[in-house]
Amino acid sequence: MKQQRLYILIGAAAAATMGWCGMAVAQGQGLEQLMAKSSNWATQAGDYANHRYSDLKQIDSSNVGQLQVAWTMSTGVLRGHEGSPLVIGDTLYLHTPFPNNVYAVNLKDQSFKWKYEPKQNTDVVPVMCCDTVNRGLAYGNGKILLQQADTTLVALDANTGKVLWTAKNGDPKIGETNTNAPHVFKDKVITGISGGEFGVRGRLIAYDLNSGKKVWTAWSTGPDQELLVDPQKTMTWTNGKLAPVGADSSIKTWKGDQWKLGGGTTWGWYAYDPKLNLVYYGTGNPGTWNPAQRPGDNRWSMTIFARDLDTGMAKWAYQMTPHDEWDFDGINEMLLVDLTIKGKKVPSLVHFDRNGFGYTLNRESGELLVAQKYDPKVNWATSVDMKTGRPIVDKKFSPGTTGPDVNVKDICPAALGSKDQQPASYDRKSGLIMVPTNHVCMTYEPFQVEYTAGQPFVGATLTMYPTPGSHGGMGNFIAWDAAQGKIVWSKPERFSVWSGALTTAGDIVFYGTLEGYIKAVSTKDGKELWKFKTPSGIIGNVFTYEYGGKQYVGTYSGIGGWAGIGMAAGLTGNTEGLGAVGGYKDLAKYTTLGGSLFVFALPDSARTASR
């Protein structure tokens, strides 16, 4: 489709500068221009760099206490609502969990412009490990991109909802599904694959935005040519320096051909640096949770990759958790920020891993700069050896050391990590990162498994519970100094904060809770300034936009995801839901299933007063 510039352009630029967007859809503009306008929320993170930050400041720390519901909408679907809608000009694009409906909503009167309701085979649902979530849509070049659960990637005409092209990305019969949001970077759509609990072999895939043609596939495990690494040029941090990964960097870290079921799935949030033309993302757990069955470092599971957007070739890779024994997937978002470290300005990448360490690397070179615990109760490793880049594992909490059929107790964090997919937010004003976290520990008993295509390939029984010897809750919301690797403030929460944060120029940060509160706290000290109870638990990401001169803040309300799987799927056994059901059973006291969008704004009186 080459007519991107032909879409309705009438007065879009003028409307935006005047803060009046009632008549024009700004879809003809390039994504980068749309992101630059803070009235839009044009990507899942608001930008390429995963900042989740907005310059809007009509709502600020002095008036946020007066925030009111502006409008609401049912999504028509229950179960877990992750991600957020997009807003471009006068249109909000809403998505749902399976069956992955898409609605274009006219912000003028909240009427539907169009609806897309895909028909997917329900057989995909039982092979989704941790609820039927979908992390949202992408926009690019007049198209809305939807990554369906059944692995179909769909490009819709943003104006009409008409299907422009589709591409098939995997096979649900062997446990391959999708939960990730597709990401549009320049002229490509980047997507991944889920199924780390089914022996799926992970990869990142790039499609041409206009034609839907596959451009490259970069596997997480296997031979060099399939990994898209250059043994001499792709670098990794080792022995206190960057060195080439060398030949067969993946297959020599697996026994036999186990890499074929090797995991390393790619269901998180990706980032892009246009200057370096590099895409950043993390890979998930290695195949089977029973470490005794897969000796070796199991590369490149649990790895941060930096790849050239055009070719997919890896510039550098860094494996955080070699030979995983805890299911600490490395898929969490990469925040691209520029930091001053030891007096030097560094183009940095910050990543809060499931394993409980907050990493800062030089995003250009792959040099490891900081690796510190962002929850002081993390105990599976005492620290990260900054020379080798490897964690120093405490044998007491190592199911790979104790072996199969031994139940290892009080490992912190639990498998769902000190943080899971819920994305953090970078406060551009203070330079701090606002991080929604889990505060959960576990028991872990690995056992022997055998692979059958389409059947779970897990091999561990888990239970989860609030971190012992702490405040009794299962979460914290923290502010993190990524240059120092230090917690600046920490606000305890009853449950894991499974909602993506949003920081604004109004010196406030928003997030949702599993009980269903959306909260605003001060970026300075974490003091709670406002909260509102939505009908269901919040696992979606808070977003903001401006329309008709008014700032709005919104979130999905709909419990589910891994933490809420018990409620979403009707499970009751403590060890079900990969151990999450027992840990989060108290959620039933506070909330129940839902599926709605809540949007808030200040009353006119408060806006007048703040001027």
Place this chain on the structure above:
Amino acid sequence: MKRFLMVLALGLSSASVADNASIDLYQVQDGTKVDAKTLMGWKTWRALACERCHGAQQEGLVGPSLIDSLKVLSKEDFHTTIMKGRPEKGMPNFDTSQMVTQNWEGLYAYLKGRSDGKIQPGHLYPIESK
């Protein structure tokens, strides 16, 4: 929460096993300690993730309740079903699984013990030999 119920009426056709025939099949103490063969049967159940379709307590989910099925299914029909599967109904064939081919009788014993109400759901342990 409604699940995707593909109700499988597993083996209702072959109700020929006598009620007490299972007594020698397995040994159980305190509901959670079993003989070595039955223990391997449970480990096979766990390794192949059978609970995903049949439920953590064999109560049935997408697949049928094995508490009910094992009351009527003959050992021979059990063997045929697990080895060849019922692909049209979503049950995979497990004849390529080493654990299943080695331990299917133990698995039968385990499920029979569950169906008889003699073995408790969840984790099992070996009978301590003294």
